[in-house]
Amino acid sequence: MTTKSALPTGTPPPAKPRVRDRIRDSAADLFYRHGIRGVCVDAIVEDAGTNKMSFYRSFPSKDDLVAEYLSDQACEYWSWWDAAVAPHAGDPRRQVEALMQAVVDLVKSGSKPDCGCRSSRGCALGNAAVEIPEENEKLGAIVHEYKTEIRRRLRKYAREMGAREPDVLGDALMLLIEGGYYTRLTFPGNSGPVTAIAKAARALIDTHLG
Amino acid sequence: MTTKSALPTGTPPPAKPRVRDRIRDSAADLFYRHGIRGVCVDAIVEDAGTNKMSFYRSFPSKDDLVAEYLSDQACEYWSWWDAAVAPHAGDPRRQVEALMQAVVDLVKSGSKPDCGCRSSRGCALGNAAVEIPEENEKLGAIVHEYKTEIRRRLRKYAREMGAREPDVLGDALMLLIEGGYYTRLTFPGNSGPVTAIAKAARALIDTHLG
DNA sequence: CACGTGAGTGACTGGTCAGTAACTTTTCGC
DNA sequence: GCGAAAAGTTACTGACCAGTCACTCACGTG
DSSP, rough: OOOOHHHHHHHSSOOOOOHHHHHHHHHHHHHHOOSSSSOOOHHHHTTTOOOOOHHHHHHHHHHHHHHHHHHHHHHHHHHHHHHHHHTTOOOOOHHHHHHHHHHHHHHTTOOOTTTSOOOOOOHOOOHHHHHHHHHHHHHHHHHHHHHHEEEEEHHHHHHTTSSHHHHHHHHHHHHHHHHHHHTTTTSTOSSSSGGHHHHHHHHHHHHOOO | OOGGGOOOTTOOOOOOOHHHHHHHHHHHHHHHOOOOOTTHHHHHHHHHHHHHHHHHHOSSOOHHHHHHHHHHHHHHHHHHHHHHHHGGTTOOOHHHHHHHHHHHHHHHHSTTTTTTSSSOOOOOHHHHHHHTTTOOHHHHHHHHHHHHHHHHHHHHHHHHOOSSEEEEEEEHHHHHHHHHHHHHSOOOTOGGGGGGGHHHHHHHHHHHOO
């Protein structure tokens, strides 16, 4: 049997997913859908098509996986954010407006069962904050840093667009976004108040610029 | 030993709390602080100074207690809401402003350790929505009804104050409130964006009336 | 071929948790 | 004081769940 070394060097191997990555993927999906406390290691392992021993070879504990899950989600979120605002670089107002529209699209995702993406359950990190016990400073810190960065960015946009009280405007925009995620948990699709987010953001910006 | 039957009939007995009520009180406290899935029956029972048998004599299951907890919280919330807006009956704009200020006060509660009230962890019902599994329609319905009523009331205020797009304004106000509760989980006291809520609400109202 | 590594199997420990059974004690109205 | 109802005690079942142990199997590389 010939080895695969004959393949053109430019082509990476078909990237058969390693166990560790399969676990991460399954965990991300299950944690998001059912909550962290609602998913046991066995369920993750089964979904990933592996077994508990392989799990504990890759992760010291469930808590470590949770930490990685949260960091991953934050990472993904910043990519999504950057992609949403990129087309309007240099125009902070348009950036915020694009972001708000992106939030609506994100939140309403899953209302159409034909789309492959999982149904939205709001903010993975925010939801985790509900479940994380107070004593767990490690996980709490991840969420806190993440939410602080959201706040920092929105205040920065407000400052850049010349708002009179940039911190107030930034915080108000954050409340709208977070409220959109939070209410998504109770209102399916875009049937909730989140659809008002774009108009509300525009009104707030107008007030702070006028 | 004389019986208490000599008390004036108008005075209800000193209401020494029955086991059932003690369980409800303990559950409310523990569920709110640690989340529903984070509190086991034994913990509730111990906090209430009773035992598991008495628990299951009063409640068919933990889930039934949870349902009662959610209904109770909703009830308390409406009392709080009504009290906040009562001084400004007939002036919907002032009512909304008073409500917003009340939200800030509520959310920041617990930042001063000297006050007896428990530290705020946002909205009990909203947090429950994170933990409730999708299949549990009974609990989900309680939360949904509650959030729908919030929405209904805010839209009503918006209509009464003559807003151009009352539903949009009402929904926007709701996003601000919900965002305030949600972010409270990550930002202690009133260090979070919630402090911007009053100014934001005023700005939104002005826009929709102007 | 040998060897190391990554992955799989099944059984197990120790702990937690919802819920039950049988029985005793306390409380309270009459 | 008496009897019924409310509450307490102890012990238990069965399920679940995090984490471990000892061992086997499949590869790819030198």
